[in-house]
Amino acid sequence: MPELPEVENARTVIARAGLHRRIVDVDDHDTWVCRPHPPGQIRAALVDRELTVAHRRGKSMWCETSEDGPVLGIHLGMSGKIVVADADGTEVDGGDYWERGRAAGDYRYARFALTFADGGRLMLVDPRRLGRIRLDPPIEELGPDATAITPEQFRAMLGRGTAPVKARLLDQHAVAGIGNLLADDILWRAKVHPGRPVDELTTDDVSALLRATRYAIRTSVRDGGVHTLGSLKLRGPDGRCPRDGSPSEHGVYGGRTTWFCPVDQRR
């Protein structure tokens, strides 16, 4: 269930195991995941080419292809994973990132796959089909990547409007790469209430939010996931604030369940 760190891991899986291999077949029959492309369109565009570079911005990935081919956009959605397997189905890379209880070689949720000349495959495995594969994705519509955002860009991103700050942090057009758990961690760390309208943030709030964003993104990427974030302790009916031990509260902001400390994070 990817946040930015897991997407970066997936990008490295592609970079390690999916580049410079001739594509001989493409399974693009899932027209929901591959929308708006009709079946066969992505296949026709990729067969006999290779992936040459794997990029990431926020939670979106894209690969350049050989011979001035199209760009292949990959988004993992909420349940997608990249798995590279050998011709016999043995996982070569990405296979350690998997839900419990799956039998080895069970690719029933592969929604898209590239087959290489040696029979190996690169798959988007995605039970919920919330992931997305498309040609020439509109990367330029994304905000600056959360790992590289400058203070000026950060201030501009929060800038105008009446949106709850949590909703703005989740807006991939404003800043790319902050998901629900990272947003809660950033707000908790900065001691800002998730429902505060962005145009009511003080200069100190903005500074604290920038520092918290830097910290949360850096440490979660370093740890390979968001599982080490302190704010996770806020979640659930028995959730408590790791700083002061007070019971957490929750609500919906920006359409997502939000857990916060009512003592630290006042309106």
Added chain:
DNA sequence: TATAGTGTTATCGG
């Protein structure tokens, strides 16, 4: 058995 969910986007309303 019922409900919520680490994401995005089309659509609707103000």
Added chain:
DNA sequence: ACCGATAACACTAT
């Protein structure tokens, strides 16, 4: 036109 809220997508975990 801009901004924000909501539903939908399909399956799993609790």
